[in-house]
Amino acid sequence: MPLPPTCGPADHVHDLVGIGFGPSNLALAIALREHDAADGIDAVFFERQPAFGWHRGMLIEGTTMQVSFLKDLVTMRNPASEFSFLHYLKARGRLADFINHKTMFPSRAEFHDYLEWAAARFTDQVEYGAEVVAVRPVPGDGPVEAVEVVVRRGGGSGELVTHRARNLVIAAGLEPVLPPGVTAGERVWHSHELLHRAGGLREPKRLLVVGAGQSAAEVTEYLHRTFPSAEVCAIFTKYGYTPADDSSFANRIFDPEAVDHFYAAPEDVKRMLLDYHHSTNYSVVDLDLIDELYRRAYQEKVTGARRLRILNVSRIAELDAGPAAVRATVEFLPTGERTTLEADALVYATGYRVGDPAALLGEVGEHCLRLPGGALSVGRDYRVATTDDLRCGIYLQGATEHTHGITSTLLSNTAIRVGEIVESIAAAKAAAPPSPYALSPLR
Numbered sequence: 192m193p194l195p196p197t198c199g200p201a202d203h204v205h206d207l208v209g210i211g212f213g214p215s216n217l218a219l220a221i222a223l224r225e226h227d228a229a230d231g232i233d234a235v236f237f238e239r240q241p242a243f244g245w246h247r248g249m250l251i252e253g254t255t256m257q258v259s260f261l262k263d264l265v266t267m268r269n270p271a272s273e274f275s276f277l278h279y280l281k282a283r284g285r286l287a288d289f290i291n292h293k294t295m296f297p298s299r300a301e302f303h304d305y306l307e308w309a310a311a312r313f314t315d316q317v318e319y320g321a322e323v324v325a326v327r328p329v330p331g332d333g334p335v336e337a338v339e340v341v342v343r344r345g346g347g348s349g350e351l352v353t354h355r356a357r358n359l360v361i362a363a364g365l366e367p368v369l370p371p372g373v374t375a376g377e378r379v380w381h382s383h384e385l386l387h388r389a390g391g392l393r394e395p396k397r398l399l400v401v402g403a404g405q406s407a408a409e410v411t412e413y414l415h416r417t418f419p420s421a422e423v424c425a426i427f428t429k430y431g432y433t434p435a436d437d438s439s440f441a442n443r444i445f446d447p448e449a450v451d452h453f454y455a456a457p458e459d460v461k462r463m464l465l466d467y468h469h470s471t472n473y474s475v476v477d478l479d480l481i482d483e484l485y486r487r488a489y490q491e492k493v494t495g496a497r498r499l500r501i502l503n504v505s506r507i508a509e510l511d512a513g514p515a516a517v518r519a520t521v522e523f524l525p526t527g528e529r530t531t532l533e534a535d536a537l538v539y540a541t542g543y544r545v546g547d548p549a550a551l552l553g554e555v556g557e558h559c560l561r562l563p564g565g566a567l568s569v570g571r572d573y574r575v576a577t578t579d580d581l582r583c584g585i586y587l588q589g590a591t592e593h594t595h596g597i598t599s600t601l602l603s604n605t606a607i608r609v610g611e612i613v614e615s616i617a618a619a620k621a622a623a624p625p626s627p628y629a630l631s632p633l634r
Contacts, residue, residue, distance in 0.1 A: 203355065205234065205354060206616070209235070212243065212319075215609070218608075220313045221272070222610050225265075237340075243310040248385050248386045254299045255296045256299055258601070267447065268609070279304075279309070318344070321342050334582045337355050357583050360612060361588065367382075379539070395534075396420070397532065398537075399534045400537075401426050401540065401541060405435070406540040407476075408425075428524065433474065453595060473542075508520045517533070517535070573615070574612075586612050586615070
């Protein structure tokens, strides 16, 4: 099949193509700009969203970040960077105000504004509304030195163009997860759509929320506060929300040094560490939010006007989502008792998953090596191990929890991680002799 046209000279090869332009690849773009030896690295990024955005559907008023502002895009790598959160505050005229606020945790909306502020300085390197749909080896004699990246511009029926690259950095983000058999629709949403969908509700009488993690608790609090005439039912299989372990010693699992420890550890130790520290990040809730929801539920018991219902140790056994309402059969697990609830909407706050990066790589993915359990083999520098037939670099931001630990998809080590990736790419570029193989022009 003939390839779509290229965007530039047929023989031009970028040093790096970044797939996705969320916080991870934004931090990478900054690290490239700041790296002393990276002036000659030619990098472009493609983002399928029409503009920069990071969890826009969950920018709930009053919610705060769960990591310190010092774990921004740059500070852990370069405290003097002009792309730091503190530089952002100075540029926005709020530095003194933020200091007087006496907090390490800015609002989620403010941190999103910081990310947009930083992203706006890379408009010459990123193309929005551009989805990478295929990756193919560049034809030529000998080992594969570069790949062809096929990009669709402007949506499903948009123009296809091809770029070439010696390195790929995949940071495609997370995919929302719904329970098996559940399909999203007008009355059934995943939590990442909350703010986009909730505005369309008109005087709802009952709303259901499934999940026991931070997002579920935030959705429950938001709906209860926003719709004062509606009953809000939180449904989960636990007895109660589990508080996040954000204590100082536990948080050392997010330190840069912990990545070194985890990477070098035996497989049984890796599994042990993930199990031990699951409560620092997964299916847990900030204690202040737990206390606030309990306070509301208790106060409603006092007044007799109960709107917040905690349906714990329960699950949805049957679901019928019609055009006008949702009918959910809720089973109380200890006794098997079932209750049918009719609601205006059902929100599943059931988390996200990391996709398999190799699925996007096609034939290139066949050259990627895997560990005995089937996961990709990834070097300490986040480069995927490949056969000798593939010499171009494939780097991952995300999908490396099995090799690098719990920080794989989190902000905590983003600044350090992108610095390591830049060092790896720059070192390989400096060490590589001129290729003896000519790259065939695009067909």
